[in-house]
Amino acid sequence: MSHSLTDLPDDPPPAADSPTAIAQWVADVLRERIVKGTYAPGSRLVERRISAELELSRTPVREALKLLHQDGLIEISRNRGAQVLRCTAEDALRLFDVIAALESLAAERLAAVITPAQLDDLEDMHARMLTYHKVGSHADYFDTNSEIHEFIVESCGNPIVQDARGRLMARARQGRFMAIHSPERLAQSVQEHEALMQALRARDAGAAALVWRQHLLHTGDSLAAMLDSD
Amino acid sequence: MSHSLTDLPDDPPPAADSPTAIAQWVADVLRERIVKGTYAPGSRLVERRISAELELSRTPVREALKLLHQDGLIEISRNRGAQVLRCTAEDALRLFDVIAALESLAAERLAAVITPAQLDDLEDMHARMLTYHKVGSHADYFDTNSEIHEFIVESCGNPIVQDARGRLMARARQGRFMAIHSPERLAQSVQEHEALMQALRARDAGAAALVWRQHLLHTGDSLAAMLDSD
DNA sequence: TCAAGGGATATGGCATCCCATTTTGCCCAG
């Protein structure tokens, strides 16, 4: 087992102030561990073991596992426990084919309704991202990058897009942090972000949709290539 | 209460041959009732009541309610039970904005890889649909229509599209069967189906994507108008 | 008559027990 009882829940048990909060919290803990690789793909998540470690009963753990299953992160088989699914290169391509469609829709809709304030926020994030890129501060670059993507999906006016995209991204994040691409891909990515900003400034919904879809398809290709090279 | 113990589960309890089958079955029963309107929007689904009626314990019912919640069909609040959410016109627009993006993607991908056999299947369904339309057999028309949409999403080569689309459609179906549109809309819809067939015959992915997206956006508009007129 | 307070009831969340099935490991026969 890869973690002792000492690195326990990090957070204290989150006092059940809201309904189903415990199961949600358990799901978050497990999701984090899956994403960070603490639970390797293929490893088995046993209800009784987790409930003992987190010092609660099996019921919320069961619910959490069900949640993770619906998110596509694990497979649950009877008497064999939950197993972390591996995200293959092919999975990444399929995932980003859909994510591209969703985020493209978000960009398209946002371009049509974007407010000056929202544009300012985006300009700010965009500028920060460019700086981090120049400086070579990868972690900050990726954070800001994610921030921009999240912002677009949040601001597009359709929460359903955000919800669907969130679930898909959880699966994609599994394993690597979608980190470090090649310098060329990085440069291309920055360029695509710049193109989106131009489309948004011009309120050109069609262009925004096109640019952003290509950006995400490229991201998918890049991630798939990375997963393949393992 | 709108149903007695005599119109029980319709199906016999589904023998737990596969794992989690019971919860899944309960979810199916409840979903059907929500879609058919047996449970009106706003009505409360009480764990204990349902478990008593279906003659099983609260556990699978509870899981089923969680599933329905993740599908966006119900809201669960502590001590207030699960309540069926109402699908408003605005919801329909948002839903179909996303569904349009997904099915458009499916059509685009399918056009690129469609086999002669698949095209034959589609031609067959399409012809049947046209016949039903001419004859005015609405139920058959809608069935075949759904069949075509399902087929496209299934055959596009990306199961993630199918999954995401399925969840969204469950919410859209809530209430009316998405039934009866105006004659003009019906004619337009048929025309759009015909346009898709042409694009698929030509293996023109771009045209297929465009046509199909418009078709679904129109469907969303139509449904929203219907919901609004209530 | 109406409003406010209190208690009974309803309800979902968590813990725990039991069961069916699968997995695992061991022992013995060949």
Added chain:
DNA sequence: CTGGGCAAAATGGGATGCCATATCCCTTGA
């Protein structure tokens, strides 16, 4: 040494009990 079979342990699923809290109704006082 190997393979098969059997028993014990492991494991998830379902059932049930208890608890905290929200809801609802009835009572009571102004």
